[in-house]
Amino acid sequence: MNIFGPHKPSRRWTWHSPGGEYHNQIDYILIKRRFQSSVNIAQTRSFPGADVGSDHELVMMTFALRLEKSKKRGNIRIKFDVDKLKDPNILTTFQANIGGRFAPLLALENDQDLTPDDLAETFNETLTEKASKLLGKPRVKKKKVDD
Structure with a gap:
């Protein structure tokens, strides 16, 4: 200063x-x-x-020091470009990838060793992984200023 x-x-x-x-x-x-x-x-x-x-x-x-509790960021929400799902080719590819990945999860559902939390975590990881590969992140759109 x-x-x-x-x-x-x-x-x-x-x-x-x-x-x-x-x-x-x-x-x-x-x-x-x-x-x-x-x-x-x-x-x-x-x-x-x-x-x-x-x-x-x-x-x-x-x-004059004014202390404030620092705000911790929780889980960061990942956004995907869901507008790409309007394309029928991408939609069918996404559905095929997701459906193929969850068939083993349904077979594991009868297994007594897995808790519902473990199944939910596996579901979220699989969905996030496939969505990030196929959909990607949305592009940031700049607002146009009219004179």
């Missing part, structure tokens, strides 16, 4: 040349963009005349 805002130039300068002829703003306080709203811009400035034993000025920033 650099010193910005409505400060007079002497409070924005952070370095003075040894002769005092040149002044620059070369010292910075770095913060992440996430915390940028926590900075009080009016209170961010340099302190000319502070005795720090250097040709640099003391830079101060008032920072």
